[in-house]
């Protein structure tokens with residue numbers, strides 16, 4: 001009791017600044033305020049307007065395959081030659097991308113994929129329980145829907161290619177059934193009858209308004225005593241006597257400890273503290289159809305074209321594709337046209353009129369793992385970014401680990417895979 005009170009008193013005198021009010025920053029900030037820290041959460045925008053705005057909402061607790069594997073590498077030339085393929089590159093960005101790409105390819109061929117998968121699974125697995133609780137506490141239980149989800153394929157070859165990933169998930173206890181054309185039609189009559197192969201993956205959940213969830217959790221953070229500040233972070237000072245200085249257009253926020261959770265923009269801010277990390281972005285796109293007509297009742301992954309379709313509060317969302325093009329170039333409308341064409345092939349008669357379109361910057365390190373770690377230079381700066389396609393899923397567990405690192409406690413898992421010193 002006394003030790004707990006002492007710890008709380010110490011925490012209360014400590015100021016923490018969290019940079020980035022995406023899902024990772026908001027859940028981390030909430031966790032820290034609950035531990036008694038004086039927390040200021042800074043974002044240049046409203047909460048949940050970055051990559052966390054427009055994702056597909058899937059709490060992908062059984063997804064832990066590394067992004068780069070030999071199969072993926074071998075498919076890349078075919079994808080790049082297909083204008084409707086799931087991958088595109090902005091060739092003008094290639095010179096800047098090369099160091100990242102080189103590490104990514106190397107990781108696909110030489111990293112221990114099982115070890116990467118284990119490290120990802122630690123972050124993905126607890127998401128459903130943690131989000132159910134968070135959404136309840138925020139007063140919005142309706143934002144998290146428990147459900148199974150489907151992967152569907154036209155091509156038997158692609159279905160078979162996915163079998164090793166599905167078997168790896170089964171080994172960890174996930175229930176996954178192979179399903180045929182008539183089962184697919186029974187489960188989702190809106191899907192085209194061209195889908196003849198599939199997997200039904202049980203015991204998952206999805207978020208029906210990803211940005212709404214971030215905003216609801218940010219409101220909860222403020223209700224519980226946190227401070228939310230809208231300002232652009234221009235610089236980070238580490239040389240003063242007073243801990244860390246987070247420099248914004250609205251003045252300098254001095255703090256004892258800082259969490260950097262600025263998604264794909266984190267590398268630029270980390271560089272201001274003297275740390276260079278190979279973070280880049282896989283730009284992803286969505287279209288959301290407010291009045292789709294025929295729809296779906298659960299998330300469905302289009303396994304050939306590789307995008308996810310999720311029934312959201314605001315309509316039917318088709319989200320995915322990867323565009324390698326950095327964080328400065330404008331969105332490419334051709335990528336949302338591709339998704340729109342696939343949507344019409346996926347669901348006969350779907351209405352894509354008035355669909356809203358969006359592009360977001362997935363923060364991705366070349367070995368598929370995030371950095372959740374003290375900065376190698378400054379022990380009072382904690383990095384929490386690089387969650388690639390799984391940031392929504394991984395955020396609650398990441399927040400618990402950030403809490404441990406800020407507290408100076410050793411987390412009860414192996415943190416080496418997430419270390420900033422691994423590069």
Ligand SMILES: Cc1cc2nc3c(=O)[nH]c(=O)nc-3n(C[C@H](O)[C@H](O)[C@H](O)COP(=O)(O)OP(=O)(O)OC[C@H]3O[C@@H](n4cnc5c(N)ncnc54)[C@H](O)[C@@H]3O)c2cc1C
Nearest residue numbers: 020022024044050051052055056058233263284391392393
């Ligand atoms: C098409 C698509 C579909 C996806 N589907 C899923 C899915 O189904 N499930 C899943 O788990 N994940 C999914 N993801 C991935 C997920 O959305 C991301 O991994 C996640 O949103 C990253 O969260 P974040 O908090 O790290 O970054 P962000 O949400 O980008 O937040 C970073 C914040 O930092 C702020 N910021 C940056 N620089 C500064 C600065 N200098 N000063 C002040 N503020 C700054 C930004 O404004 C932003 O709000 C998907 C992504 C895409 C693109």
